[in-house]
Amino acid sequence: MMKKRKLIWHIYPAFLVIALAVLLAVTWCASHSFRIFYYNQVVSSLEAKARLVEYQIKPIIISGNFPEIDNICKALGKxxxxxITVILPDGLVIGDSDENPILMKNHSDRPEIKEAISGDTGKSLRFSDTLGKNMMYWAVSIKQADKILAVIRTSVPVAIIDNELARLYKKILWTGLIITVCAAAVSWIVSKRLSRPIEQMTKAAQGFASGQISQRLPIPDSAELAELAKVLNEMEEVRRDFVANVSHELKTPITSIKGFVETLQEGAIDKPEEAKRFLEIIAKHTDRLNLIVDDLLSLSRLEEDSEKRKLAFETVLLKPVIISAVELSKIKAESKNIKNDIACDEKLTAKINSTLIEQAVLNLIDNAVKYSPEGGKIKINVKKSDGKIEIIVADTGCGIDKEHLDRIFERFYVVDKARSRKLGGTGLGLAIVKHIAQVHGGGVSVESTVGKGCVFTIFLPQN
Incomplete structure (x- = not known):
């Protein structure tokens, strides 16, 4: 089985790749923009220099002193x-800052000269046959009364432009490398900051699993992880309470049984009336232990069957299931003269596990019987609402304070432990109801007013 990577190695590479992708994109855009900008600056510079030369040589061209024009070109070029090159409209070169114009070829075929003669200005980036290297040219025509007198051309080697751009690219590269290192460091720090609380929670969860139930998780700064830590702490508190409650609920009857057995051993067995009373108490506590174990096994089976998907669901009529649950609780209800009223459509159906729903309803009715006064009334109403089935069990009992309602479905959580034990409760009945509703894809709720009673509702999907 392939070893799973730590969370940081899932987060960090993603952060780093994103940072590098953004950096490469920015570098490319910056380089491209700088290249265009620099070329435009060179063109603007060549144009400015050509205009400057035009201002100085225009009077001389009009006068026809061509040797003077060549001298000016050589002086200004340095x-x-x-x-700097000056060309007549027929292509004859009359001045050049680098070469002897007499030895230069006719320039009438040069693209920048053609553009300048036909449209005032021209530019080109090409190989120079005279100099034997790539050059950038800018040309502007000199006019007198709409007549072209000559064309002034300024140029620089492309190598100079490339060298400047290479120097600029080198700076961008070094800056990019520095930013990359910084981005990698920041990504690492952020990844560690995200993964560290999760690693701490993992260690704490492993501690919980190994039985270290006293520890608590620190609350991280981020809202999501803080909520997760709080939930894990609450789960551990529930587990701790569950362990304490199980211990207490099992220890109480065992302690009583042990005490009465010791009393019998010390001589009470020879007193028939006392022995009979003690044995009845022992039998009562044994029954209670049996009930607790049965309920714990029921919860365990519910969780196991739900996880392994062993439960069978069938579309059945609901009213017979409700009637069956009421019949099972009839003896207890009649002993307190409590009446059960059922309101359920004869044709109402749902896809359920009949045995489990019967158990859930029976638990709610038993609970209602235990906490209702003599002559009380229990109403069981089954109806369809917003695509769901609601099974409502309402009683006229003592009710429950609001402070207990959020925890009433926890295992072994009881409002009045002494009264619950006296009435034969195990503290697991409502937890079983909750689990049965959940395995059906539903839920359970409770509303209560102290002194008036409780209303428990099981919600089930219709299909």
Whole structure:
């Protein structure tokens, strides 16, 4: 079986990949934008220099002093570190900052010259046959009364542009590497911050499983994990209470049985009346122990069968199931002159496990009988509401304080332990009702007013 990775190794790589993807995207966009920006700046610079040359040589072109134009080109070219060329409309070169214009070829076929003559300005990025390298050219026509006198062309080697961009890319690369390292460190810190509380909860849960029920989980800063820690702590409190209650509920009858057996051994057995009374008490406590064990086994079976999906569900009429539960509780109800009223449509059906629903309803009726006064009344109403089936058991008993309602379905949780034990309760009946409702995909609720009684409702899906 392949070993599972820790949570941090699920979170950290994802954070890191996202950070690197964002960084690469930003770097690419920045590089692309810088390249365009720098090329535009070079073009603007070449245009500005061409305009400057135009201002100085236009009068000289009009006068026809071409050798002076070549001298100006060579002087200005050194000053502004830019190649400057002056070409007549027929393509004849009359001035160049780098070469002898007499030795230069006719430039009438150069694309930037053609553009300038036809549309005032022109530019191109191409290989120079004269210089033997790639150049960026900008050309502008010099006009006099709409007549083109000449074309001024400025240019720089593309290598200079590439060198500047390479230097810029190098800075971007180093900055990106630094940001990558920082992003990796931050991702690690964030991943550890997220996974550490979960690791602590895992260790605590393992401690719970091994029997360390006294510890509590620290509450993390994040709302979701804090809620999870609170739920785990509450679950452990429930488990701790359950263990304490089971111990108490089992120990109480065992202690009584042991005490009465010792009394019998010490001579009470020779006194028939006392021996009979003691044996009746022992039998009563034994019955109570048996009830507790039976209820615990019922809960265990419910959980196991639910997990393994062994329960069988059939679509059946509900009224016979309710009547059967009422019949099973009839003797106890009649002993207190309590009447059961049933309101259920004869044709109402639901997909249920009949035995379990009968048990749940019986538990609620038994509970109602125990806590109702002599001559009380219990109403069982079964109806369909919003696509669900509601089985409502209402009594006229003593009721339950609001402070107990949230925990009333916990195992062994009873409002009045002494009274419950006196009435023969195990503290597991309502927990069984809750589990039966849950295995049917439903739930259970309770409403109560002290002195007026309780209303328990089992909710079941119709299908």
């Amino acid at each position: 000053t502004v570190s830019t190649r």
